Amino acid sequence: MARLLQFFSILSLGALFCGVCGAQDLHAPSNVTAGEDVALPTSGSGKATFYLAGPGISQKNDVTLGEEIRLSGQDLRYAGDYTAILCSDTCHTATFYVTAAKPASVIFLVHPSRVPVGQNDAVSGVAFPFDQYRNLITVPENVNFQLSAKDASLWPRSIRTQNGVAWFRANSGKSAGPVQAVASLDDLSAKRAVQQVASDPCNLRITGQRTPNGILVQTEPVHDCAGNVVPDGTIVTFTATGPNGKGTVDAPVKQGIARAKIESPGTSVISVASGVVMGNEIRLGAQP
């Protein structure tokens, strides 16, 4: 009999204890999207204190147990982990994740801003999709990259994001001029401009003539191997070898042509170079 009483006493104490345990509870939502309103159901009765700690928020409110706790989308606009805590006699915790909403913008980085034509893997671009709250979208999305010049598409490609990023590398085109790089995702797009410039000079040719003050040499219009005029400011080096030795003059290209005046009274051989590219040589007789 005594043992039976003891058993019932333990049973009733256990039931009481479990009753206290179940007096309050908090249920976390399983799937929350950034910016959405959420209701957290609670159980129990009486008053309690509710805490919410997450990215961008640290909140404390008095709540009534048994009623839903409503969280506004504004409080849950940042993707990340949130900790919800409900305290009355004891504290109960529920954690949940907020994931990014649908794409609202594309961050697009393109390099370089100026690129010589005809270079392999010279242009690169990186795109990150973000939602309207500036959360990185980590679920795979298809980003369409397109390089176009003068309304002609040079390089269209669709690349799926991996870990929230899509990227490409491309060769530069054949013609100097502006190229538009576009990254688009659904109806969103981001545009960047790349200026293609002529590559190294090719087939450098010079002409020269004696003047009363020395020798005047000039290049023919300087082009790269694809026929693009090299940009102004490209340095061309003229070298004169005569009886008095060797002398060099650097001259910048202006409107496609580089000119220099060289003082060399005797018979002279003039050569020309730009970077590692050599041009023709000319021989001029001594000054009369």
Next chain:
Amino acid sequence: MTRQVLKKGIKRGIHFLAAVCFLFIATAFSSYAADGTVQVQLDVKKAGPRAVESLTERGVLRDYQFAWTNMARAFEFSSPDLLEGAFSGDAKQELRQTVSSQQRSHITRRYVDQSHQVEAVFYAPEGDVMELHDTAQYQLQILDGDKTVHDEHVVVHYIVLMTPAADRWVIRELQAVPQF
């Protein structure tokens, strides 16, 4: 004889002082290790398309560690100024908002015994952005004034975007995700 005893006494005194100093330093160091240090391990082997050079790796490691140390202090003391320098853009704005929300609600957070296993998964062709995956472990404590309302060891996965600034790498995006 007296001189020898005196010498022995001085020697013992020095040893005692050295032992006390060692104990003091060791205690101070271990308490700092328990509360303040941030353990970070960075693996850059899988980073691409650009390879991460060792100097860059060291810089990222140093600046990521610095960022978490400062972020933890900013949250513990509700001091937004501690976020300067290590964060930029959206990450900085979000963290500042968290701190200002803490100041209003008088809630603080502590990240104790932090350990970060970080893997670089993307390094842009031109080296202007790096994406890291961080599996972070720490004791997350949430305090209402002096009262601890939450104390739990957590494992959190973070996606991080870092970009090079003038003299350091800064965090532009710090986002926890359920899994990688």
